[in-house]
Amino acid sequence: MATDGLHENETLASLKSEAESLKGKLEEERAKLHDVELHQVAERVEALGQFVMKTRRTLKGHGNKVLCMDWCKDKRRIVSSSQDGKVIVWDSFTTNKEHAVTMPCTWVMACAYAPSGCAIACGGLDNKCSVYPLTFDKNESMAAKKKSVAMHTNYLSACSFTNSDMQILTASGDGTCALWDVESGQLLQSFHGHGADVLCLDLAPSETGNTFVSGGCDKKSMVWDMRSGQCVQAFETHESDVNSVRYYPSGDAFASGSDDATCRLYDLRADREVAIYSKESIIFGASSVDFSLSGRLLFAGYNDYTINVWDVLKGARVSILFGHENRVSTLRVSPDGTAFCSGSWDHTLRVWA
């Protein structure tokens, strides 16, 4: 018995030291191919001109902090969710509210528009992700048709439909991500690997295949194979929580925003971080990031109430946008790239163009 105990202790220790040496090897392999910096390669690219970006619409109506928003594929409608438990669908052209539903919980941290434009998904402190079909029939209440799809053991932090209305991907404070069938509520795949709350996720552009990236309180960003449930690549260069992740439009890279006040770009084929977007004067966390259509610009919302616009290739900031009166919590570029929308703890959403 005593010898068995000793044997197991040795195996555990030897496995741990093997893990450490593999981590070292991983860094070595990545470093071997680090022959140049992205901004050096980008020296030959023309610098960007001056940008004039202003708030073109302000969406008022939430009674508390706006936590999340998403665009409809029609490039016009927006769904947003708030700490006050309300989820609102807006027509961003007219600023009219088209639908509103009150969730049974406060802190609705996640919301998403279905690809068809006929439904929305949302969730938060209720640990669930629910789907609401959107109806224009005044006699039907949205809440009556609610369908509970996902069940986690802690808060829902992010959700996204896949390329159809039939499947939803969720991220949770319980440290996992999961893929669900909307109709049956069945769990199709779960993704384990983060060492703490998962805060964000983004699906790869459909041309690049079945992967998604997630970011968490363990400072890691992880890329997952949706079919096998396996983590295929992991990156740990941020110094604090990863609040937001977004794929570069080609699908070959992704950006992340973190409480360490930086945004970073990771190239998936080089398997390493290739750019950091930071300034000594930026000391508050980045809560949300998104790319312009070509991937040249990175829009990032911060906890110091501002939005910084970065030249992705050259690494320099090209613009700083003021307007919100509290933290920027969520930011998405419209599907046709003509505008982006930001949501804030100041209870409003702004559309910028």
Place this chain on the structure above:
Amino acid sequence: MSSKEAIGCDIGQARQAVEQLRMEAGIDRIKVSKAAADLLQFCMEQAKSDPFLVGIPAATNPFKEKKPCAIL
């Protein structure tokens, strides 16, 4: 749970961690110079269809105000 079982759980996790790291260390990678060149190329090709770079005149961007018309 006996301490032996607790150690068993740790070993299971440690083994999984080693397998995961082995897989990650072994993937195919390309040089940053090549990856960067491809990112650049994609950007340049898509630049003309990026409304933020090209600029859409107020008339066609639904969010921008159209200039007021003088009533003659």
